[in-house]
Amino acid sequence: MRFIFIVMLALYVLIDVYVFRVLRGTGRSFWPYVYLFVSAVIIGNLIVRFFVINDEGGRVLSVSKSYAIGFFISFIVFKVFFLLFFSSETLIRFFIGGYKRLFGSDEVFTMPDRRAFVKNMLLGIAAVPFASMLYGMYRGKYNYKVLSYTLEFDDLPEAFDGYTITQVSDIHCGSFDNKEKIQYGIDLINEQQSDVLLFTGDMVNNKADELDGWMDVFAGLYAKDGKYSVLGNHDYGDYVEWETEEQKVANLEDLKGRQKSMGFDLLLNENRFLEKDGQRIALVGVENWGGGHFKKAGDLQKAKQGVSKDDFKIVMSHDPTHWEEKVLPDEDHFHITLSGHTHGMQFGIEIPGWIKWSPSKWRYKHWAGIYESNGEFLNVNRGFGYLAFPGRVGIWPEVTVIKLKKKLV
Template sequence: MRSLGFIVFVILFLFVLDAYLWWSLKKTLYMGWYRWLIPLSSLILLTSFYFVFKRAGEGGHNAIYSLNFIVGLTFGIVIAKILMVTVFFVEDVVRVALYVGEQFSSRGHTELVGRRAFVRNLSLAVASVPLAGTLWGITRGKYHYMTNRMDLYFEDLPEAFDGFKVIQFTDFHAGTFDHPSEVARGLELLQKEEGDVIVFTGDAVNNRSEELEPFVYMWKRLHAKYGKFSILGNHDYGHYISWDSETDRIENLQKLFDYQKEAGFDLLRNQHRVIEKEGSKLALIGVENWGNPPFPQYGDLDKAMDGVPADCFKILLSHDPDHWEKVRQHPEKIGLTLSGHTHGAQFGVDIPGWKWSPIKYRYKRWLGLYDEDERYLYVNRGFGFLGFPGRVGMRPEISVFTLRKGARKSI
């Protein structure tokens, strides 16, 4: 019922958006046959999303490039239309304000100021920016991988682990990939970092375990001296599609476990593993997904830490960064927590001194490194993509952490 309400809202929103834009452009621009592109783009977007969800519901698990392209392009057009309407709306507010002011003036002028061609041209120029960005994002940006390397200093890190390298990737979302060779190239970049451990922090698939099957051999090629570890994300449980029975959903989840095991990943489900090096110990702790509603809360940190030696340096794998509110208050100090989930909204700005994305209004900690209570949280922007089949300003990421023993450095 909630989904139906959302669909109705989207349809009404697009109808109002298109009607307002049609009316606004009609005032300053001769509109030939191309005026029909305004509602047609919305219709194509809705239709393409319908086929995406229909395929998922019927068991389709391999993305189609043409369908991804159409979804991405029409989504970009809708964003462009929203910006155009915003420009026109601001002008209309000014026009109405001037008109009302004239009614109370001694001049008694009663005509509403006409729409200006300058504003129309400005709206078209503003709209071209997201449209160009969208085209880049759906063709190149989604596979424009970046490797983010950083040294993290800890006073309580055992000497033996000074220089220990942890590689993180997250939010694979196998079912959305439409170019497997590009995915392979990204994973090759990861392997070239030669990490001591490789960790995957959840959302291997969108819904169905079969999505991962074509990529298992790629995951299998990854190698790290002390092993490969993974956890589950909210999408991995299969809660976002309908199943014939709960048994079918559980079987789907078990198959995902089997694929990860075949790929050589040690899946931590509220568990930990202790890595020993030269007599010192480091604990990798993995919890199941724990997020604020509506996301599932299967994570049990106390259970995962049960039996962890007191003298261990601790690293936590937890998919959702909202979990960190509880993690940093835990009586056992966890030096580093690695998360994903947000994708950086797959759209935004991340330059030295400034990072912004609309996702920041949903998550307090949504991208990069956070240092609170002498604990670090790192939120990776994700390896794959979901929903919008592209990335604009938020490149897919491989994170490489080199642990250093020493005084903490400000970030």
């Protein structure tokens, strides 16, 4: 790990040397040194936060550590675009010089000088992604969006025609730093006045005590038919080096108790029935089950015990890989599966009807929004909070509202 860090630091310094030389070539004697100062502060803060200061109770991802990561990633983005644009421009000038030497009147090979206009244009373009990242840290992470869907089913009980579900996922309260903004998000959820509220995992980053100071906020979430939850991979405390296994177990039990005290009915591989006018639909709550190396505590067979094949079923399962690998192949028909987990990588471009892209698609086949297969639906919520990078760019925090409709024959 230390060797990898040293290599990355060396690359960081080499890139700084290149950027410094290019900036000096623009004729602005002051700005190259400003750049070096900012770069040194950012990498220094990252080193101090992760290797010197054990702040905020030793949390793996404290608020200050998240911001150190955020500024580092933002500056790396600037460096990458800077290198991309200026190295491409250098390559173009190299070929122009070679062409003039071979086919023109030049007796010796010389590269054309950079034009001032081109220099300034490339600098401006490289700064746009950097500014976007900073905006994502300042405002984007609280740019809550309500996404509404209407799903129709032949076998939906008539009593539930028009029934509304609000889904929230990936709160990650250990990352929060602005109670007023979070309260705005909670109020927005309550304004939907849905019949039931379903939370699909990752209440915390790692530890139950991250909820200190936030429990009253999330206790304010309300739906007339109740609010239900399942666990996500971060809720188990697997990413913390506990001194004893007993501490880890106690942390999970503490989280379960806190969810109960906030009014959530936590489903641990079990189910509940929502009843209305003598009819019912089933909520099937599965513990985290993720493809690859993620925790596989979920047991769909156990969770569906007592639910009949004819019941209308809604599965709550944090990781969307569970849908394709376990839910769809099951002999039972699960009408809707609600997941989260991906965050849409908190970065991407979405223009409804035009484009939907995020690096998350390289890791997850189903990474955001509604998917359908053989009459079974999956919704992957983009998440309410944020993790590691303390911001969102293009992939905004989401509140999902799903209306159930009886399909007309």
